[in-house]
Amino acid sequence: MSAQDPEFIAAARSSYDAIAGPYRERHPDGLGDRPLERGLLTAFAELVRAGGTAPVADLGSGPGYVTARLHALGVPVFGVDVSPRTVELARRSHPGLRFHVGSLTSLDLPDGSLGGIAALYSIIHVPDEYLTETFAGFHRVLEPGGHVLLAFQSGDEDDRSRLSERFGQAVSLDCYWRTPETVAGHLTRAGLRIQARVLREPEEDETRPRAFLLARKPA
Template sequence: MSTETRTETRTPIRTETGAPDFVRATSASYDAIAPAYTEAFPHGLGDRPVDHALVNAFAELVRATGTAPVADIGSGPGYVTAKLHALGVPVFGIDVSPRMVALARRAHPELRFHVGSMTSLDLPDETLGGVLALYSIIHVPDEHLPTVFAEFHRVLVPGGHVLLCFQTADEDDRMHLAERFGQEISLDYYWRTPETVAGHLTAAGLQVQARVRIEPPADAKLPRAFLLARKPESE
């Protein structure tokens, strides 16, 4: 048995019964490309000072709400999870891909990672001080976004924060990839305007506090958007 297999089975993995088709497709696709993806993006936020500053601000806001942990949803190889940990935030990672979780556990054995879907979080109500979702809602179809943001609202403590980051465009669009890093995959990508995503957050009972659009660097085609939202103290 390989080391990676031993790591994947170190703790029980919950299988979501009746998971939507897109969840299964996303899980299988990222399993296929996990090693290559991790090698291609070894540092997560990279050399992007504004991105780092926004994550730092999120960490400060979460620390101010108390000691409830943050869930890094779509944690991938775990590099941003580790950044939050280094900033003094209690944090754990959730990813839909068992192989990504295995790589994250190997790289960051001091942190907790488990397999799960943002459509049905295996967490009690009002137990998180924050939800971080960087480049993970891009694979969620429009009809499932209300469920995802309702889950974020459910698991947050009153006053808890959500920080989202996603590639954006001037109008909502969709792209399908059948191959990446030389591997056969089936991934849909949804490019949404900040206004579209903000509308879904508001409908879920989350108050949008900030929107930031970052123009693409020379090696990228799409701008990135950050949205910060908060669960009201009382409802």
């Protein structure tokens, strides 16, 4: 990342740096009590393992619990997050795993080097005009036959909101609430084929449905 990063990347970096500690405390394992999410991640891991030994990138890895679970499922994996402070805390929590500072919108990885990409709840801060380009980057770094698993908050209609405070800290985050159909369209335009769509209704204190898309780079 550099001074040439788009404004939304800089905003995400500074915002998540500010809330990295309380975010980790609130979400030490966001999959612990979510059997559907765990099942989808397990299926993703099986697909990746069946395809070979190329690693998986957990993009927007946050506290690192998805990275750790993929590792436990026998997948070679590393985490990438835009926030240096978040990466520092993830390394402390999971000292045996690799975490790097980087942006999912501009992956500094060789072409065809990944067997899979997991991006759980990390595309919500990417503006519409950058989304197809971001997924084209996914396509570039995936090996033929590689898989993508996305999760994101959804709704009945595409919408946008601004988050200015979280955990008592000032932040500046635009959140884009897209339908599964909208995101699937961006994936398709980037050359990735949709394999599955799941929409889960809100639970407990959630206010929006959770959408999951599984896509694949053609072999």
